[in-house]
Amino acid sequence: MTEKLPNQITLAHGAGGKQTSALIHEIFAKYFDNPFLTADDAAVLPRPGRKIAMSTDGFVVSPAFFPGGNIGELSICGTVNDLTCMGAKPLYLTCAFIIEEGLETAKLDQIAKAMAETAQKVGVVLVAGDTKVVGKGQADQVFITTTGVGELLSGVQLAGAEAKPGDAVLVTGDVGRHGCAVLLARDTYGIDAHVTSDCAPLWHPVSAALEAAPDIHVIRDATRGGVGTVLYEIAHQSHVGIRLNAEDIPVDPAVAGVCGMLGLEPLYLACEGRMVMIMPQERANRVIDAMSAYPDTQGVCQIGVITEDNPERVVMETAIGAQTFLPEPGTELLPRIC
Known part of the structure; x- marks a missing residue:
């Protein structure tokens, strides 16, 4: 039976044992579940038919909650929009969490929920992730890194060096x-x-x-x-x-x-x-x-x-x-x- 989560994240939730399993089951798997999400060391995914674009970004915004969003929503938007700028349809995302000991579990739940809802708007799926918990004062509540893969649209050529006079x-x-x-x-x-x-x-x-x-x-x-x-x-x-x-x-x-x-x-x-x-x-x-x-x-x-x-x-x-x-x-x- 999976252990229930306490009100705050502890260092034990990053140790890889039953507390880590509880964190993954009670929060991340609850929101990120899809046919490609893996419990193994890497996700195995269908290969797109065209060229792919790939991007990664770290999010350390303070405060983690702000009017109109939170760091979870931001982490999905940031990587989705980076792929979009290349004309690539976002397909897959991975995410890594650095969580400060003492973060309220309810806040982490809100962040994961915002990530799932934002990904669903685009049709992109989270397929793999990683969680680390660090001591008090070693992070500002939570840091997130997301990596995305997208499929380039046919005939699109976008680059910062392509601007022309008259545009x-x-x-x-x-x-x-x-x-x-x-x-x-x-x-x-x-x-x-x-x-x-x-x-x-x-x-x-x-x-x-x-x-x-x-x-x-x-x-x-x-x-x-x-x-x-x-x-x-x-x-x-x-x-x-x-x-x-x-x-x-x-x-x-x-x-x-x-x-x-x-x-x-x-x-x-x-x-x-x-x-x-x-x-x-x-x-x-x-x-x-x-x-x-x-x-x-x-x-x-x-x-x-x-x-x-x-x-x-x-x-x-x-x-x-x-x-x-x-x-x-x-x-x-x-x-x-x-």
Whole structure:
């Protein structure tokens, strides 16, 4: 008979014995059960028919629970969206947990449940995992690493070096909301503002966009460092300039207010459910129409264009017609979310 879990995780739950078995049975197997989930040393899986994409990412967000999500949902969205950016349909995920001794069992249950629900939205399955428990103070509640495998869509070629002069620059919704939500959740500044994370898995709207416009050139996930950092990465990789229209950049009023008080630039705040997409200008409306049908990307819009001018720089055109260089991101981006 499987042992019942106590109210808090102990070091014994990472020791590999009956307590570990109880943890796996009572939480992870309960939510992650599927025909491919293995109790053996590795999952044996059907091979996709086309090329695969593979990505891995670690999640150490503090606090682990924030308005609009938690680290479990975030861990699935992050890896799913990384595969999506390559035009790969997410198929399989593995996950590894580093759990701090003393974490409330109920919180771990919420995290696993959020992971299962988010994976189900996309149709991706968790097939293998690992659990370690470390002593008090050696982790901040829980850290998660996820690795994903996806199957590349036929005819899609996406890369940061593919942006071309004349291309349209789109963003799939308002920017900076996740970073702002995490900042406020820490309650460091005593600011009372209602901001929820934009955390979302975007495979379905992006696949619809790729069906409408298979010749999209670049898709990038605007996570740590936000949209501004992604734009500079693309400008450097493609050796092009990028011109943005300040009035076209969508920012939630609450996020704009917080940024105004703290002197932060929303373009450099993290997103967890926003993509930067670059494509031939004549395809922009097709992509906007396709993605607007999905709740998580209803705010998709064009914010700029790729230019030959000012190679490897991002220029912001203001409401009065003036142009200024968007500062290139420095060595430390605030708020640091991971």
